Amino acid sequence: xxxxxxxxxxxxxxxxxxRNKNFEEVALxxxxxxxxxxxxxxxxCKKPFCMQGCPVGVPIPEFIxxxxxxxxxxxxxxxxxxxxxxxxxGRVCPQENQCEGQCVRGKRKGAESVGIGRLExxxxxxxxxxxxxxxxxxxxxxxxxxVIGSGxxxxxxxxxxxxxxxxxxxxxxxxxTGGVLSYGIPEFRLPKTLVQSEVDGVxxxxxxxxxxxxxxxxxxxxxxxxxxxxxxxxxxxxGLPRFQxxxxxxxxxxxxxxxxxxxxxxxxxxxxxxxxxPVKITDTVCVIGAGNVAMDAARTAKRLGAKExxxxxRRGAEEVPxxxxxxxxxxxEGIIFKLLTNPVAIHGEDGWVKSMECVEMELGEPDxxxxxxxxxxxxxxxxxxxxxxxxxxxxxxxxxxxxxTPGLDTQRWGGIIVDEETMKTSKDGVYAGGDVVTGAATVxxxxxxxxxxxxxxxxxxxxx
Amino acid sequence: xxxxxRKEILNDVVELMVIHAPFVARxxxxxxxxxxxxxxxxxxxxxxxxxFDREKETITIIYQIVxxxxxxxxxxxxxxxxxxxVGPLGAPTALHKSKHVVGVAGGVGSAxxxxxxxxxxxxxxxxxxxxxxxEAQYVLxxxxxxxxxxxxxxxxxxxxxxxxxxxxxxxxxxIEKGEQIDEVIAIGPVPMMKAVVGVTKPLNIxxxxxxxxxxxxxxxxxxxxxxSVDGKxxxxxxxxPDFDGLLVDFDELIQRQKMFKSEETHICNLTGVKx
Numbered sequence: 001x002x003x004x005x006x007x008x009x010x011x012x013x014x015x016x017x018x019r020n021k022n023f024e025e026v027a028l029x030x031x032x033x034x035x036x037x038x039x040x041x042x043x044x045c046k047k048p049f050c051m052q053g054c055p056v057g058v059p060i061p062e063f064i065x066x067x068x069x070x071x072x073x074x075x076x077x078x079x080x081x082x083x084x085x086x087x088x089x090g091r092v093c094p095q096e097n098q099c100e101g102q103c104v105r106g107k108r109k110g111a112e113s114v115g116i117g118r119l120e121x122x123x124x125x126x127x128x129x130x131x132x133x134x135x136x137x138x139x140x141x142x143x144x145x146x147v148i149g150s151g152x153x154x155x156x157x158x159x160x161x162x163x164x165x166x167x168x169x170x171x172x173x174x175x176x177t178g179g180v181l182s183y184g185i186p187e188f189r190l191p192k193t194l195v196q197s198e199v200d201g202v203x204x205x206x207x208x209x210x211x212x213x214x215x216x217x218x219x220x221x222x223x224x225x226x227x228x229x230x231x232x233x234x235x236x237x238x239g240l241p242r243f244q245x246x247x248x249x250x251x252x253x254x255x256x257x258x259x260x261x262x263x264x265x266x267x268x269x270x271x272x273x274x275x276x277x278p279v280k281i282t283d284t285v286c287v288i289g290a291g292n293v294a295m296d297a298a299r300t301a302k303r304l305g306a307k308e309x310x311x312x313x314r315r316g317a318e319e320v321p322x323x324x325x326x327x328x329x330x331x332x333e334g335i336i337f338k339l340l341t342n343p344v345a346i347h348g349e350d351g352w353v354k355s356m357e358c359v360e361m362e363l364g365e366p367d368x369x370x371x372x373x374x375x376x377x378x379x380x381x382x383x384x385x386x387x388x389x390x391x392x393x394x395x396x397x398x399x400x401x402x403x404x405t406p407g408l409d410t411q412r413w414g415g416i417i418v419d420e421e422t423m424k425t426s427k428d429g430v431y432a433g434g435d436v437v438t439g440a441a442t443v444x445x446x447x448x449x450x451x452x453x454x455x456x457x458x459x460x461x462x463x464x
Numbered sequence: 465x466x467x468x469x470r471k472e473i474l475n476d477v478v479e480l481m482v483i484h485a486p487f488v489a490r491x492x493x494x495x496x497x498x499x500x501x502x503x504x505x506x507x508x509x510x511x512x513x514x515x516f517d518r519e520k521e522t523i524t525i526i527y528q529i530v531x532x533x534x535x536x537x538x539x540x541x542x543x544x545x546x547x548x549x550v551g552p553l554g555a556p557t558a559l560h561k562s563k564h565v566v567g568v569a570g571g572v573g574s575a576x577x578x579x580x581x582x583x584x585x586x587x588x589x590x591x592x593x594x595x596x597x598x599e600a601q602y603v604l605x606x607x608x609x610x611x612x613x614x615x616x617x618x619x620x621x622x623x624x625x626x627x628x629x630x631x632x633x634x635x636x637x638x639i640e641k642g643e644q645i646d647e648v649i650a651i652g653p654v655p656m657m658k659a660v661v662g663v664t665k666p667l668n669i670x671x672x673x674x675x676x677x678x679x680x681x682x683x684x685x686x687x688x689x690x691x692s693v694d695g696k697x698x699x700x701x702x703x704x705p706d707f708d709g710l711l712v713d714f715d716e717l718i719q720r721q722k723m724f725k726s727e728e729t730h731i732c733n734l735t736g737v738k739x
Contacts, residue, residue, distance in 0.1 A: 059477075173683045175501055175508070175548040183681075212550035214683055217496075218487040241687035243697055250697070250716055252723045256687030262680050268505070273734055276507045276532055278727035351719035398684050399702055 003040035006108075007039075008115040016332040020302045023187045025269055026329060027091075032070070035122040039068035041105060042114045049102035050116060055448030056156075058082045060099055060116055067119055076127040079120060084159040085152065085198045085447065086129065088181060090121025091190050093444045094323045128197060138206060141165040143461050146229040148215045148401070151179020152443045153235030153434030154204050156450030157457075162205035164458050171213040176266060179237055180435075181443070182401035183266035184258070188303070192265070216400030220228030221408070221430060230464070231429050231457040234416060235450060238435035243391055244288070248346030253282065253353030255263035257289070257297045264300050282387025284308045286356050288343055289392035290315075295326040295438070298335045309335050310384065313375045314342035314361050340374065343379065346389055355385045375423050397436045405430075405458045415439055423449055431457060466500075466549035469522055471542045475601040478528050478572055479538055480514070486521040488513075488551040494579035495557030495674065495706050498523060499549040499682045500726035502537040509533055510679045512576035512651075512705065513552065523551075525727035526575035526604070531728045535737045553682045554705045556671070559583055562646035566638065567593040567613075568631050568660050570652025574604040576674050577651045585612035593617070594634045600625035632659045645669055650709060654721065675700045677720055692716050708723070 012028040019026050030038065042064040059078055066075035079086045091277060093099075095117035100106060106113030143166050147158045150172040158168045176182050181195045201207060215221065215236070224232055240258035243249050260279065263269040269279035285301040287294050290313035298309045299320045311330070313320065316339050331337070340361040346351075347355045360380035363372035397414040409417045409426035416425055416432040423431045433449025435441060470482040477491060477697040488498055497512040500705040515524035540546070542661050557580050565584050569577045574595060585591045597603040597620050610616045617634050618626025631652075639645065647670040657673045664671040677700050679689040684702040691698055692713035698704065731737075 173550065173552070174681060183685075212548050213487055214550060214553065217552055217683075218491060218550070237685075239684050240699060240702070243687075245697075250690060250692060250720065252720060259680060259686040259688040262686045267507070267680065272727065274537075274732040275505050276731055278724045278731075280724065280727065351716075351722070400684060 002043055003037060005041060006111045008041075008112045008118070009034050009038040011115070016334070019188065020333040023303055025191055025401065026188050029125055030118055030122040032072075032126070035067055035119060036070060038115050039064045042068065043104065045104060049104065050099040050114075053098040053102040055098065055198040056083050056451055058099075058120070063123065064114065064119055067123060069243075071132060072123060072126045075123045076131060076409050079123060081358065083447070084202060087124035087194050088152070088190065088198055089444055089447070090117050090119075090124055091187060092442075093117055094442055096261065096324055098444070127193075129425075136205065138163060139165050140167065140206075143167065143436070144169070144229045145457060146171065146224045146232045147235065147438075148233065149173075149179055149235040149237055149434070150177040150199065150209060150412070151235055151237050151434060151446065152181060153237075153446035153450040154179065154233065155199060156447040157233045157235065157433070157454045158207045159202040159205055160451055160454035161457060162202070162207045164454075166458075167208075169204070169208045169210060171215050172209060172211045173214040173236075174198065174266065175211055177209050177211060179235075183262045184296070185301050186261065186265055188205055188299070189296065205322070209349050210254055214400065216404045221401065221427070225429060230461055231431065233423075233453050234401055234425070234430065234432040235270050235434045235438055235446065236398050236401055236436045238395040238440045239414075240396055241391065241392045242396060244343065244393060246343060246345050246346055248258075248353070250279075251346055251348040251353045252351055252388050253280070254346060254389045254391065257287070257293045257390050258389050258395065260297055261293070261300065269317045270304060280388070281306050284310075284384070284385055285388040285390065286310045286312050286343075286386045287390045287392055288312050288337075289394075290320045290322055291392065291394070291440075292322045292326055294390075294392035295322045295330050297392050299330055299333055301346070301388070301390065302333055302335060306388070310338050310386075312336055312338045312341050312342065312356070312358065312384075315371060316340055316363055319371045338371060338384075342374065343389075347383075353389055354386055355383045356389055357381055359382050395440050397439065401436070413439070416419070421452070423453035424456060465545040465547060468542055468544050468546065469520075471540075474526065474604060477530075478526060478602070478604065480524060480526045482522050482524050483546060483549055484521060485523050485549045485551070488523050488549065489516050489518055489521040492523065492552035493556035494559070494583045495576070496552035496554045497576075497682070497705060498525065498549060498551035499553060499679070500525075500546050500550075502533065502540060502546055504538060505546050506547070508548075508680055508682070509537065510553070510676070510682055512674060512676075514575035514578055516579070518726065523549075526572055528572045528738075532731045532735060532737050553701060555703070557583075557706050560647065562585050562589055564590045564592075564643070564645055565649060566645050567591065567602070567646045568635060568648060568650040568652070568656075569593065569595045570631060570656040571597060571602055572604065573582060573650075573652030573656070573674075574599075574609075574699050577649060578605055578608060580649055581609065582612055590614055594619065594631045596620070596631035596652070598622070599664065615719070630659070630721070631656065632663050635660060636663050639663070639667065639669075647672065649673075654714055654718050655673040657709060658718075659710070661709045661714070665710050668710075672706055673709035673712060674705045675707055675712065675717060676705065678723060679716060691720075
């Protein structure tokens with residue numbers, strides 16, 4: 001009999017007032033019993049809408065049935081047929097817009113979908129702690145493929161191709177693998193030991209990771225082709241941060257979110273001076289923007305000891321682009337939301353931030369994005385006293401590859417142009433996916449692109 | 465891992481290392497830089513390339529011990545290995561064929577200036593250099609420059625070598641003498657580059673500078689190294705590090721370099737590193 005409870009089995013979490021002072025993971029994960037109880041809520045639909053919502057096509061009802069039966073190894077096998085990084089997806093996918101958004105259990109008013117993300121996470125974590133290593137039996141085909149960037153798009157593409165027998169080399173610009181999973185998403189949302197263990201899993205498939213190689217500088221795509229790489233996948237990620245072009249953005253105390261998060265996550269600035277890369281924080285912090293990155297920055301600032309942390313966003317609550325769960329967690333942890341508020345200047349004293357001047361906004365008619373256009377309320381200027389401003393309003397794709405690769409067509413804003421079915425670019429043998437194509441998006445969409453490209457590369461090279 | 469093939473102590477605060485780094489040595493050009501980490505968990509330290517050997521696949525770096533992380537680096541010796549060494553980063557210097565270029569180096573600025581002037585000399589440009597330092601021991605690479613520079617001018621604050629005074633005094637003197645200078649390339653501490661531009665800007669002499677803002681990834685991701693050039697935000701790691709000196713906001717850069725001064729003092733005090 002299915003469990004007909006309208007609500008998901010609650011996942012234990014650290015208390016908000018405890019966790020906003022540490023970097024330990026917020027959500028603690030299901031126990032075996034909780035997972036089986038939640039799995040029993042799945043109706044195992046004949047027509048599983050949930051799967052239509054999954055960019056990588058995980059056989060969701062099938063793995064959940066295994067969980068319900070306590071067959072956790074089988075559940076893991078089922079997920080990893082389609083998704084190489086379940087521990088990561090279970091934590092950072094926007095399930096409410098994907099699998100869980102389609103789940104019939106969530107359709108009735110007040111009802112919650114099956115906790116698919118939580119179950120995926122449980123299965124991955126259980127396997128990491130208890131699972132047996134599977135004997136690998138990969139027949140090598142002797143064909144070389146290069147992958148640029150070891151973020152979600154790159155590692156997915158590399159893993160898929162390695163399973164098919166390709167000799168895959170991943171070139172990573174930083175000293176650590178994982179891309180945004182390592183430098184961007186904070187420890188409390190995605191523990192770094194877990195990221196490394198997922199990357200290790202891909203390395204065990206035979207993928208060779210080369211760190212400290214910046215393609216576009218250390219070597220070019222043309223040179224990789226000359227070296228015999230028959231296909232190249234570009235997953236170099238989002239690039240330079242955008243700024244608002246308001247006065248005062250270069251004052252000391254203004255960070256781009258990427259810089260702030262890189263200092264804390266990649267360089268472990270929160271453990272300064274044990275780790276020598278510093279990060280400076282003041283009693284009040286203003287984060288401009290309301291995407292997932294902004295939530296990460298705000299919650300990180302709080303954990304570093306800021307007393308008052310503001311999210312300053314020019315549109316309203318309905319337009320907030322961050323995941324609901326992130327907004328909920330941020331509010332629980334004491335982050336203050338200043339919506340319909342737009343910064344117009346950052347004021348300084350002796351070169352350091354002292355305050356931020358904002359105006360109030362109201363919503364007008366829908367704009368090109370379909371969202372209601374924010375309009376300035378004239379004369380509504382006001383000042384927030386603050387020593388730190390973190391700008392989190394998006395990035396433009398990394399310029400190095402497009403600048404050094406003749407024949408690679410890009411959008412006017414810098415994104416690489418691809419065929420959406422195959423992720424093929426305008427340059428022969430070169431594929432691309434993830435943020436370098438779409439602009440800043442989600443981990444799972446990047447993974448989906450990496451997977452699509454792997455399939456297309458396999459088809460192209462096999463018919464060669 | 466990247467082996468330290470050779471180490472040399474140049475004066476009481478400046479050292480030279482030759483590092484085996486094939487990916488960098490095969491491709492680097494004058495003006496580009498590298499980022500290294502001396503040890504696991506260490507800071508990423510950006511340094512401009514002083515020289516390279518394509519055959520031996522080595523890179524020469526020259527660094528001044530200014531704080532905690534450069535002190536950690538200086539503890540390593542020939543035969544030891546750096547955990548990370550990535551590059552070449554930044555855009556190569558745009559080298560123009562002209563008649564006469566004057567290089568101006570302050571302290572360790574000699575290091576990045578050296579490959580730029582050498583490349584110009586190889587192109588047939590007449591090259592002079594003005595090297596400045598607080599005292600004689602801080603005047604770097606004069607012998608190296610003399611191999612291809614027509615004139616090597618030296619200035620020291622205390623007069624212990626060359627002329628007593630600043631590099632700008634010498635530069636102004638050359639201009640006053642009526643020397644035709646097509647371009648000045650100034651590399652050194654930011655106040656020095658600012659002072660050089662103070663001399664060249666009123667005369668509208670083309671002046672290139674190499675900027676060294678605080679940097680983390682160095683690959684066009686984090687946005688930390690932004691500088692204002694002609695009133696616009698530029699990123700030194702991908703748009704530079706060379707910029708048109710006449711358009712750079714030096715005061716802002718000097719201010720931005722102070723961002724983590726107190727943290728640097730704190731870690732130095734804790735670990736007993738003298739600054």
